[in-house]
Amino acid sequence: MNITHFVENLNRGGLERMVIDLVKAQHRQGDKVQVVCLFERGSLAGELDRLSIPVHACGKKTGLDLRALACARQFIAGHYTEVLHTHNAVAHYQAVLASAGMGIRQVVNTRHGMGGANRKGGRREWLFRRALKATDAVVAVCEAARRDAVRRGVAPARKTCVVPNGIVVEGFDVASDAMHERLTNLLKIPDATRIIGTVGRLNWAKDQASLIRAFRLVRHKRPNTALVLIGDGELRETLRACAYDEGVAGCVHFLGDRDDVRELLQGLDLFVLPSITEGYSMALLEACATGLPIVATDVGGNAEIVSDGATGRIVPACDPPALAEAMLGLLHESQRASRLGRAARDWVEAHGSLDAMAARYGRLYFGDWEAVT
Structure with a gap:
């Protein structure tokens, strides 16, 4: 399976640690995986370089950056992406815009926090909700976050599920x-x-x-x-x-x-x-x-x-x-x-193992909602 993970960057943090561990697990099981970073590559990118897993940077500037979108589109298309897995709101709507019309089989977004900084009326959440038309699943990392996202109208209940984070x-x-x-x-x-x-x-x-x-x-x-x-x-x-x-x-x-x-x-x-x-x-x-x-x-x-x-x-x-x-x-x-x-x-x-998390995402990539929820 050809999987593209789309993030803001791979600087040190919990989200980035989870993405790198998941990418490594998918690489070990034979998937063709890459990471596309909306901004810079980030300090943790070297971990994937050592495994010859591609990490690309789009170098996005403030505001609407058509050059960065074109760059992202090229990376997504060049990988023959079957699953586009985005992480958090900004990366998601930028990736959906960049991949418009590609006919990607499965588009999955993971929201890694509670979204407390971006309430329902915020611009980022408005753009995120617009991007949900081209999104198959919105993953919360805990049940509390899933309930909160549905309550605030960030994502419809029918598109939400929970995949808890895992570690090695x-x-x-x-x-x-x-x-x-x-x-x-x-x-x-x-x-x-x-x-x-x-x-x-x-x-x-x-x-x-x-x-x-x-x-x-x-x-x-x-x-x-x-x-x-x-x-x-x-x-x-x-x-x-x-x-x-x-x-x-x-x-x-x-x-x-x-x-x-x-x-x-x-x-x-x-x-x-x-x-x-x-x-x-x-x-x-x-x-x-x-x-x-x-x-x-x-x-x-x-x-x-x-x-x-x-x-x-x-x-x-x-x-x-x-x-x-x-x-x-x-x-x-x-x-x-x-x-x-x-x-x-x-x-x-x-x-809380990485293997349990990776298995749930694998089933979700194939649209097996019952096995995830």
Whole structure:
């Protein structure tokens, strides 16, 4: 099968990680796959280059860019595309416009988040809805996102389904004392320090500011703790200032974008996802695969991954005291935290694998809706 994935770019992020892993799985099973990037190729494109999987960039400029559309059309047509799989709203309507009249057998769009930034009246959503006439399926990554998209009129119920994200679980080792020691050495902190960590872009949606404020409360009762933020973004300096204002700047560590996230996760004692909005978080799946106790906010698909009291803790968003209380509880009850971490690993092995996700998309590409839903 000739498959074209159409994205904005392949810069580091959960969406991009999912696309690359899915492309690799499809390549292994014999499909002819390419990725077309609306803007630049992105920092992760090299992973596909090493497998000789084509990654093309259209170099789109601001506004209507006919040259970029023509470029995209050439890439889609030259691949003899049978399945056009787009990711999120902008990539979707641009790809549908670029491929108009080609008669592609199956056009599938995956919406990777909750779409909170683009309400029903927004221009992007209006263009997305117009493109649905040439779309066979709109995939949400969690049931909460599917219901929200239907409720807001973003997509009709008859065209929506859910395919949860998946990861290569076998690639993750569980947290260990040896990796904890490695991380404390990296941070230059005492070996006995309990390390709380999060992974994600430093932006408004991930709400690391609430985590920093909650961490101040944790430090008041557990002075031997440190907070690690893995990822980068436009709020880096704002969050540094927040840590300073809260009086915890000396024990909040900004590690930036990293290529060794899996190893860093293995050194944590506790994983926290404080997001205001989420789809189906790849970071949460990775924390589950590492066997970490987890605290996550009750937004998007988080509660579809973390079962409160069974595989972690779920707390309200934008509530630093509640976040701090949950973190302190797991830091205090180490045996309970270990049980939750083991249960999270068992859950992701059964429900969050890349193979399960790839198989669902494969059935959807052939129009087998019943097998997907």
